[in-house]
Amino acid sequence: GDSVTQMEGPVTLSEEAFLTINCTYTATGYPSLFWYVQYPGEGLQLLLKATKADDKGSNKGFEATYRKETTSFHLEKGSVQVSDSAVYFCALSGSGGSNYKLTFGKGTLLTVNP
């Protein structure tokens, strides 16, 4: 079945540091890929998405590129802020009949210190 593996946390960075959170996936066909963010005490929010190979999703300075050859969708940001502290989830939705369902990784806790 479909699965997502993402970098174990927690990740602690200083403000303005470069961020990478690795994500790889296993799925048949052509899944869509997502990054969700969960701020303390809040629900999951869609951060960015990519629906086909070589697409780059971007939002709020975060980027991720759908790499089918390496089955990866790594999240990056050039300069993190304290307000980026949250849990980040990589997720996929399968193609065909399972395109409604999200399969999530375990999440990576990011803490950014001033």
Next chain:
Amino acid sequence: EAGVVQSPRYKIIEKKQPVAFWCNPISGHNTLYWYRQNLGQGPELLIRYENEEAVDDSQLPKDRFSAERLKGVDSTLKIQPAELGDSAVYLCASSRDRGRVSYGYTFGSGTRLTVV
């Protein structure tokens, strides 16, 4: 527009007691989902509704869990009786356009259940 509304935000119950969670989706969203998020894990789908019909409940533990979505709007998820292992965050989400994720999917803030 108002987001997906869930209540209560927190619930603490003793094992073997019943518990219910309520979800009101975004107006006009015909597809509704319940997910469960265990501590340190990503959410996992329990059940999906298209209007009032449960079209995928394969991951719902039917011996103790039940759900309903009367009139195809708000939904209730029930556990009876609760077990210690049911402690988790229960998330509701909704979408339009027959639930294809890439069209948009909004989560509520969740209900954190603690069974003691």
